[in-house]
Amino acid sequence: MQFHKTTFFYGKYSKMATIAFCCIAGSINPCAAQKPAATPAFLKQTFRADAEKRTFAELTVLLREKFRVSIMTDGEPKRENATLEFDGNLKTALDKIADAFDYTWTTKSGIVLMNKRFKSKGEQPQVNLPEMRQMTKEIVDVFRSVPFNTDPKQWPLMLQNLAQSFTPEQAQMLLDGQTLQGSQLAAPQLNLLTQAIYTATFAQPLPIWETLFFQLEGVPNSYLLAKVRSEQSESDVPQPPFDLFYMTRDKNGKARSETLAFSFAPKEEKP
Amino acid sequence: MKFSRILTGQNLLLLMLPACLLLPVTVLAQDKAKSQVAERLQTKVSVTLGTVTLPAVLDTLSKQTGLTIEAEPFLRERKVVIQLDGVTARTALDALAELHDWTWRDMDANRVLIMRRRVRLPAEAAALPRRIQSIIPKDIRTFLEISLPSDDLRRYVSPIPTFDRIDAKDRVSQRTFALVGEARNLLAASLKPENLDGEPIRWKALSASQKERLLTSVVFAALWHTSFDLLHSDLPPYAANPASASLQVEGGTTLHIRTIVNDGKTRSTMGFGTQVNILGGTEVKP
Numbered sequence: 001m002q003f004h005k006t007t008f009f010y011g012k013y014s015k016m017a018t019i020a021f022c023c024i025a026g027s028i029n030p031c032a033a034q035k036p037a038a039t040p041a042f043l044k045q046t047f048r049a050d051a052e053k054r055t056f057a058e059l060t061v062l063l064r065e066k067f068r069v070s071i072m073t074d075g076e077p078k079r080e081n082a083t084l085e086f087d088g089n090l091k092t093a094l095d096k097i098a099d100a101f102d103y104t105w106t107t108k109s110g111i112v113l114m115n116k117r118f119k120s121k122g123e124q125p126q127v128n129l130p131e132m133r134q135m136t137k138e139i140v141d142v143f144r145s146v147p148f149n150t151d152p153k154q155w156p157l158m159l160q161n162l163a164q165s166f167t168p169e170q171a172q173m174l175l176d177g178q179t180l181q182g183s184q185l186a187a188p189q190l191n192l193l194t195q196a197i198y199t200a201t202f203a204q205p206l207p208i209w210e211t212l213f214f215q216l217e218g219v220p221n222s223y224l225l226a227k228v229r230s231e232q233s234e235s236d237v238p239q240p241p242f243d244l245f246y247m248t249r250d251k252n253g254k255a256r257s258e259t260l261a262f263s264f265a266p267k268e269e270k271p
Numbered sequence: 272m273k274f275s276r277i278l279t280g281q282n283l284l285l286l287m288l289p290a291c292l293l294l295p296v297t298v299l300a301q302d303k304a305k306s307q308v309a310e311r312l313q314t315k316v317s318v319t320l321g322t323v324t325l326p327a328v329l330d331t332l333s334k335q336t337g338l339t340i341e342a343e344p345f346l347r348e349r350k351v352v353i354q355l356d357g358v359t360a361r362t363a364l365d366a367l368a369e370l371h372d373w374t375w376r377d378m379d380a381n382r383v384l385i386m387r388r389r390v391r392l393p394a395e396a397a398a399l400p401r402r403i404q405s406i407i408p409k410d411i412r413t414f415l416e417i418s419l420p421s422d423d424l425r426r427y428v429s430p431i432p433t434f435d436r437i438d439a440k441d442r443v444s445q446r447t448f449a450l451v452g453e454a455r456n457l458l459a460a461s462l463k464p465e466n467l468d469g470e471p472i473r474w475k476a477l478s479a480s481q482k483e484r485l486l487t488s489v490v491f492a493a494l495w496h497t498s499f500d501l502l503h504s505d506l507p508p509y510a511a512n513p514a515s516a517s518l519q520v521e522g523g524t525t526l527h528i529r530t531i532v533n534d535g536k537t538r539s540t541m542g543f544g545t546q547v548n549i550l551g552g553t554e555v556k557p
Contacts, residue, residue: 057321057352064319064354070363072370073352074410076322111358111366118414124450125410127486128348136493138390138406145392146399156545159526163547171549174520179531182509182516194513197528198396200543201510205497212493216486223471224485226462242467244459246485260488261459 040107042067043091051085056101063090063112073114077101078122129219136213143206148198150206158196165189215248215256222248229263241265308377311336312361318353325349328367329385336360342385346373372409397511400501407502414450415494416443417502440499447495454487507541516542520549 045067054062056077063069067090082100086093094112098105102120106113116123149158165188166174174180182193215222226242244261314336320327326347329340338360342349349371355363364375367385375385390405404417412418416439461481466472477485494502508530509516519527526549529542 060352060354061319064356068356070355070358070366071353072355072366074370075350076352108366108369109358109362111355111362113366113370114352115370115413116410118446122453124487125408125414126349127483127490128345129482129486130345130348131408132486132490134345134387135406135408136490139403142390142392142399142402142406146396148396155543159528159545160547163526163549166549174518174526175523175549177520180518181514182512182518183514185518190514193516193518193528197510197513197516200528201501201506202396202399205501208493208496212489215489219474219486221474223473224458224462224477225469225471226467227469242459244455244462246489247471258489260455260485264456264459 039091040110042069042110043089043094043107045090047086047088047090047093049084049086051083053081053083055081056097059084059097063093070111071114072111073103075116075126077103077116078120129216133213133216136209136216139209140206140213143202143209146198146202148195148202150203152199152203152207154203155196155200158192158199162189162192162196165192210251211256214251215258218249222246224260225257305377308338308381308383311338311381312359312364312377312383314360315357316355316360316363317357318355318363320353322350322352325351325385328353332360332363338381338383340364340383340385343387346371346385346387397506400505404502411494415447415502439503444495444499447491451488451491451495454484454491458484458488509542524548 047067049062056073056079058081060071060073063071069090079101082097084096084100086096094105097103098114098117102117102123103114104117105115116125118124149155170180170185182190185193223246225245225247227245229241229243241263242261242265243259244264246258246260248256248258250256316332316335318328318331320331324347325342328351329342332338333340340360351367351370358366364383364385368374372388373385374388375383378384387408388405390402393399393402404412407415407417458481461478461484462472474482474485500507505511509528515530516528517531519529521527524546525544526547527540527542527544529540529544532539532541
């Protein structure tokens, strides 16, 4: 029998659902009971300094030398320097420095900790190959720890099998517009439903992370390839524009090409 | 001679005696080593380094404490700016761990290891999103606006989206997409004309900034393609607990798997569905 199938996801976090959930969220807001933390004494020290162009590192040295402030910062700021004037206490000075260089700050046992907040254009998290490999491997492992069919096309078939398994009473209930709960299904039916749900939920993101995992594993042997976009050129020297590809291997060891840039022309170096 | 004959009660006692005598000595030695590490962690340290990678910081701390302080190999390219003035090594390690959401442990004789928090594999699918979110480094989580509520609060707040989520979804998506685009454009723009001769440009021939842009491009493309909900919340109720899912048929042929939210005033649904052929003729055996 021919059967036209359409599949779809909907309203996972639709605005209606959001409104309903927010009503519940408002009544159990855990933050409501929290008190603002007291300012540590060392941050109340007065700090005055004339406006001067300083790098972030110079400012941390200044604070250490003048007030013996210990500071730890994740990464280095994109902004090279800032002209800042200080006329207040250490707390307001740190607010100023953090704001200028796009950080948030807090203290831990008297040490000032600064983390990037990523409000400024061009600021980005640290991307190191070993750490990204480890992250990707662990994410893939987590996905693989849950049993589901890794082919995202399978969940509609699973629901079809579930539908075929309905008893006449179950089918009639559903066709009459009534709701059947998962808990009302027989064990094999609930198992089929669970598999369909997990496959629908996880089978789409898993290949993304598997692909990245094999890409990162193969990085040392990977390469960029710039191909001439137009074949019209009669010159022996390849002429722009180019398309840029990143060549790696997939999990089966086959060549994998990812387009990084279309139709670009390299910038001529100024003499 | 049979083995059972050798193992008479008397022989067994003789065999066990050295082990019994050595055990307290071993425990004492371990205790002594632990207290030595604890003592050395009370050393006041001062570090005046600009922007450095983690091993440079740990080398300085190691020299000042007499301990061997290391980080897991995959963390060793992390950059930090650090200025420490007369704080204990223990305080410094705690702060370093807090800065990155890491932890540290004294492993054995005089050795301290800084490590990322271990993420256990989920025992059930419902735990999968939070496990994935925990694996992502703290700065990337901040970039993607992923918040990790504490264990106590998680069961109350995590499945509940707020109005901010709708804006955040667009904002994070645009920011991630822009980062990928910028990394690719800068990478392409950084290639020299003489390199564009149709020959492969090998990874090892790329500069440090080109490598960073390439990695940024592929890693954040994966994050961009991953569902916002998977990275920012728990599973929807129907997926967290399939027994709670509501099955409904609309139009006689469309089977919906959903969670119905009904607060008395508004009714909304979340879920998925497909067209099926409902026969209802097959007997299901329990």
